[in-house]
Amino acid sequence: MKNLIIAFFITCMIFIQVNAQNRCDKACLKELSNGVDFIQFIYNPLTIKEPIKSYYADIKKLLIIPEIEIGRKDIKIALIIPQNVIKSYSVVVSDSVFAYIFKRDIGSHIEIFYSGDESKDSLNSAIQRAKSAGFEHFIAPITTNGLSVINSSDYDDLIFYIPTINIKTVQNPNPNLFFGGIDYEAQIQKLLTKANHKITAFGDGSRVSDMLNNLVANNTNEPYIKNIEGSDIKLNFLKNNYKVKNSSIFLNTPLIKSALLSSQFRVFELTPHILLSTQLNYNSALISLTQSGDRKNMYIANSIMTPDSQLETLSAILGEKLDYDWVAYSTMIGMDFIYLNYINKSAKAIFKEEMQNNQIQYNINIMRTGNYGFYFDE
Structure with missing residues (x-):
């Protein structure tokens, strides 16, 4: 059954992604004009031929999907996607x-x-195309570089939810902008409650890593900060490095480098006081990439609180790990926010997180790593 589900959704995703990116040929446009967009295609597949029809029947039965009348539009939202900038997150957001x-x-x-x-x-150009098509509600997974464009009086009549930015990083945002980015500073501050007085932070020179290292520097006293850039990783500087030994180490590096570093501290007999990481390394792959001894004293901040198993299953069918991907999680919260506040105010919220002062407020849990996954620190 799982293979049937995956095969069907891959087929559907190829269908819509090819049409969306290539802007459609005449046959495609005719099909879309008849109301067969992605969601309608799933619910009422008028154009599906064997053997896809049997896949659809199995999925519909499994997920208990109701019939939805073609043309019915309970929710209308445009996605503004700078795909060359956010790359793989383009698919994460749409899924x-x-x-x-x-x-x-x-x-x-x-x-x-x-x-x-x-x-x-x-x-x-993208926003104007969407506005001309009658869209008023937008989800825009942009970076701070693109925010100045959206944060304009030209778009005061539109509602934007930005899943990738926290309002703390924004100066004078307009009231029609709402943010869902993780509060990394709050995560670092909570992690520091586990730390000793000696702080180290490793990065890789990326924008996110530099931002995290700056937050560590702003919240601690003279930390030792070291960037490990490029794919040719040389760690000889760790030998007899008294600045690292017995320090509380922030791994503000991507998953692979974090796993490598955690193993080398023991190799160089540095014995860290504790290993710390923000949401950046909250990933199930961390368990398989590290030895249990290397992550014995590792603590990771997490703000993802998946609301139910059905949503996890639906995300998994579309290839996303909702319980580990904060951009996916933030995007869904944004959908819930727009739906509840601008489309159907009588609906019940799916997520517990609330919007306060135009920013989603996340809880922060400190997690430990076991042999098979993460568990709450007590």
Whole structure:
């Protein structure tokens, strides 16, 4: 059954992604004009031929998907996607939107407007196309580089939810902008309650890593900060490094480098006081990439609190790990926020997180690593 589900959804995703990115040929446009967008295609596959019909029947039975009348649009949202900038997160965001639609069992009109990059001309063009098509509610997974375009009085009549940015990093945001980014500073501050007085932070020179290292520096006293850049990783500097020995070490590095570093501390007999990481390394792969002894004193901050198993299953069908991907999680919360506040105010919330002062408020749990996964620190 699982293989049938995966095969069907891969087929559907190829169908919509090819049409969206290539802007459709005449046959495609005719098909779309008849109302067969992605969600409608799933709910009522008028164009599906054997053997896909049997896959659809199995999935519909498994997920208990109701019939939805073609043309019914309970929710209308545009996605502004700078795919050249956010890369693989383009798919994460769109898949998360689709999973939310399935969870709600609602008809939809979801359309993706690709901007390519985050230049003023590119983003303005994508937003104007969406606005001309009648969209008023937007999900825009942009970086701070593109925020100045959206944070404009030209778009005061539109509602934007930005899943990738925390409002703490924004100066003077307009009231029509809402944010869902993780509060990394709050995570670091909570992790510091486990630390001793001697602080080390490793990065890789990336934008996210530099941001995390700066937050560590701003919240501690003279930390030792070291960047390990490139793929040719040389760690000889760790030998007899008294600055690292018995320190509380922040791994502000991607997963692979974090796993490598955690093993080398023991090799160089540095015996860290504790290993610390933000949401950046909250990933199930960390368990398989590290030895239990290397992560014995590892603590990781996590703000993802998956609401139910059905949403996890729907996300997994679409290839996303909702319980580990904060961008997917933030996107779904944004969908819930828009649906509850602007479309159907009588609906019940799926997520417990609330919007306060235009920013989603996340809880922060400190997690430990076991042999088979993560568990709450007590």
